Amino acid sequence: MTPTITAFESSPDRGQGLARDMRVRWALEEAGQPYDVRLVSFKAMKEPAHRALHPFGQIPTYEEGGVALFESGAIVFHVAQRHAGLLPDEANARARAITWMFAALNTIEPPIIDLQTAKFAEGDKPWTAERLPLIKDRIRARLGELSDYLGEAEWLDGAFSAGDLVMVHALLRLRPSGMLDEYPNLAAYVARGEARPAFKRAFAAQLAVFTGKPAT
Numbered sequence: 001m002t003p004t005i006t007a008f009e010s011s012p013d014r015g016q017g018l019a020r021d022m023r024v025r026w027a028l029e030e031a032g033q034p035y036d037v038r039l040v041s042f043k044a045m046k047e048p049a050h051r052a053l054h055p056f057g058q059i060p061t062y063e064e065g066g067v068a069l070f071e072s073g074a075i076v077f078h079v080a081q082r083h084a085g086l087l088p089d090e091a092n093a094r095a096r097a098i099t100w101m102f103a104a105l106n107t108i109e110p111p112i113i114d115l116q117t118a119k120f121a122e123g124d125k126p127w128t129a130e131r132l133p134l135i136k137d138r139i140r141a142r143l144g145e146l147s148d149y150l151g152e153a154e155w156l157d158g159a160f161s162a163g164d165l166v167m168v169h170a171l172l173r174l175r176p177s178g179m180l181d182e183y184p185n186l187a188a189y190v191a192r193g194e195a196r197p198a199f200k201r202a203f204a205a206q207l208a209v210f211t212g213k214p215a216t
């Protein structure tokens with residue numbers, strides 16, 4: 001059965017791949033799985049029908065047969081559990097790849113979201129100017145540790161996995177800030193992710209929603 005995901009009817013980033021449906025699209029493309037998309041307005045996201053799928057009134061969600069999921073990381077994991085291409089078969093390598101999914105979501109993404117929040121939701125607060133350097137220092141601390149770990153490796157732990165998918169997408173949010181380019185091996189790592197045919201198909205599909213032109 002073809003799953004249906006939800007995505008922004010009109011993404012604030014103008015379809016530049018930063019919204020989290022991008023992770024689900026990318027995972028489905030890596031798994032070679034077709035999917036349908038239901039576009040949701042900001043207003044509709046907060047209404048009962050959508051909240052029945054997503055208690056927090058957000059996107060993405062995932063529906064397939066009898067299962068309805070939210071949380072982009074959980075959806076990526078669900079896809080990775082059911083299709084080859086996103087998690088190793090070998091138990092220990094699989095466990096490490098899942099560890100990197102959690103690291104991306106729990107250790108790398110939160111300080112990056114802090115920066116977005118400070119910039120876009122708290123920019124007018126008197127304390128933001130004082131707080132911004134602290135937020136950036138916390139991001140740089142994590143990026144430095146990740147950069148040291150990755151070194152010149154192609155992916156985080158052997159073959160490309162869902163851990164890389166979530167990590168690359170979390171790091172992409174940093175690109176507009178310029179901070180990613182302070183770590184050349186991380187910038188190259190993200191570029192490798194973006195060079196993947198599955199990423200390109202997912203990006204084109206998400207952009208097509210915004211431009212209204214069919215993804216080529």
Ligand SMILES: N[C@@H](CCC(=O)N[C@@H](CSCc1ccc([N+](=O)[O-])cc1)C(=O)NCC(=O)O)C(=O)O
Nearest residue numbers: 011012013018019020057058059060070071072073
């Ligand atoms: N933890 C959840 C977080 C989901 C989430 O933050 N959803 C956002 C879209 S992705 C976050 C996002 C939004 C916009 C951009 N952008 O650049 O325009 C990038 C990322 C949303 O629905 N926001 C609407 C709302 O909360 O009312 C997950 O990983 O799925």
